[in-house]
Amino acid sequence: MRVLHVITGLGSGGAEQQLAALARRFPAHGVECDVITLTNPGPVADRLRADGVRVGHLGMAGNRDLAVLPRLTRAVRRGRYDVVHTHLYRAGVYGRIAARAAGVRAVVATEHSLGEAQIEGRPLTAPTRGLYLATERLGHATVAVSTAVARRLRHWGVPAERLHVVPNGIExxxxxxxxxxxxxxxxxxxxxxxxxxxxxxxxxxxxxxxxxxxxxxxxxxxxxxxxxxxxxxxxxxxxxxxxxxxxxxxxxxxxxxxxxxxxxxxxxxxxxxxxxxxxxxxxxxxxxxxxxxxxxxxxxxxxxxxxxxxxxxxxxxxxxxxxxxxxxxxxxxxxxxxxxxxxxxxYDIGRAAERLTDIYRRTAAHVAAPAGGTR
Missing domain, CATH: 3.40.50.2000 (Glycogen Phosphorylase B;)
Known part of the structure; x- marks a missing residue:
């Protein structure tokens, strides 16, 4: 199974480190990973490359740099991926749109950092929430890193059948x-x-x-x-x-x-x-x-x-x-x-990789099934 991970940046934050730790374990579950970062190919990009993961950088200039969307769509289409998995807010917005435009059959997103009044350390405004929900509907599965995050997403209106809890893992x-x-x-x-x-x-x-x-x-x-x-x-x-x-x-x-x-x-x-x-x-x-x-x-x-x-x-x-x-x-x-x-x-990282692999396979199978549709 080929999976593309799309992430906002690859600095040394928790979400970025989680992605690198997971990528190291996915091959044991039959999952081949590539990574595309919209911005900042920082130290985690080096760690991924050292582990043999291909890392692309789109050079996004800012939140409203819409020129990144066709470049991301072309990259997704060229890779012929079975799954696109997005991480962090900006990558979730652009990545879901690009994945659906490229015809990917399973689109998964992980919500890493959603608090009561902030998202990824920034104030949670009504427009931010609205854009999140509008693009969430383009995906097939949304992963929360804790039941607290899943509860908030459910309160927002994300359907329960699309929500999965996969806690972060530690090495x-x-x-x-x-x-x-x-x-x-x-x-x-x-x-x-x-x-x-x-x-x-x-x-x-x-x-x-x-x-x-x-x-x-x-x-x-x-x-x-x-x-x-x-x-x-x-x-x-x-x-x-x-x-x-x-x-x-x-x-x-x-x-x-x-x-x-x-x-x-x-x-x-x-x-x-x-x-x-x-x-x-x-x-x-x-x-x-x-x-x-x-x-x-x-x-x-x-x-x-x-x-x-x-x-x-x-x-x-x-x-x-x-x-x-x-x-x-x-x-x-x-x-x-x-x-x-x-x-x-x-909270072993191997367990997290196993659970995500299962979500990839079940989501792809469900979307491909005639009765399942693609929403």
Missing amino acids: AERYRHGLSARRGVRARLGVAPDTFVVAGLGRLVGGKRFDVLVRAVAAVPGSLLVLIGDGPERRRLLRLATALGVAGRVRLLGDRSAEEVPALLAACDALVSPSRDETFGLAVLEGLAAGLPVLHASCPALEELAPTDAPGATRFDGGLSELTSALAAVARAGPVRLPQPRAVRH
Whole structure:
């Protein structure tokens, strides 16, 4: 089966990393993948190519660059794909139109980041929602990364029979690092062996509320914060750290590859996810996979499991005072490495690839069947 994945960009975001991890496993299920990115063929493009995946770049100039549509349609038609699978909002809009224009028999989309009031970190406006729904009807299956996202889509009016929940997956083995890796990474970062290091992981946008984390770390003496990721909030977070007098205790490491992140987490003592509006909570699972105590304000992935499945995770209300107290308690307890919990094994990336392959096959078979039609 030939599948084309269309994605908005290939920077180091969660959706992009998920696509790369899935592409590595699809061949075991008889699925051959190509990838087209509308913009930004960043570090994940290099990772895909290293794994033998063909990656195309359409050079889209902006949201309203309609010239990309015929180029994408021609690329889809040339590839003779059985399935087109889109990822992220802009790729979903353009990719569904192009796939149907090219006559592809099965069009699938994954909704990675839909919150109550935002989509992919941006305000969720009425026109944005309207365009999403109009183009969603051109697809055959819509995948949500959590039941919370599926519930929102269903509330919008997406038919239940077109909705599928396939949670994000994690490559658990990548996060198993020993004491030598911890020491080595700390030495490279210039961090003393006994420093309490807190990790934040994700795109630096307002909805992630990393400003709250900066303030909490500032209130815990002797602690240091490393933020792994990049985004428009970078300068504001640096100004905040300077204003609080802790610029030397806040390290903004920028985007890092999927290979680098596990080693960086090995050098940390805790991970904090301060966002109150997560659609899945992959950073929380990455922290747990690395054996860290994790504090989180929202994590639908864990809310769908029993508390005993993630004993290293603690939920807080999102407020600064509670986070500061919780961080101080973790610091007092000293560094620990916890075993990977059942939650991490539950969200194995191989399981996600298997479920998506099944959706591809069932959707293609249904659309091809005379009674099924193509809507």
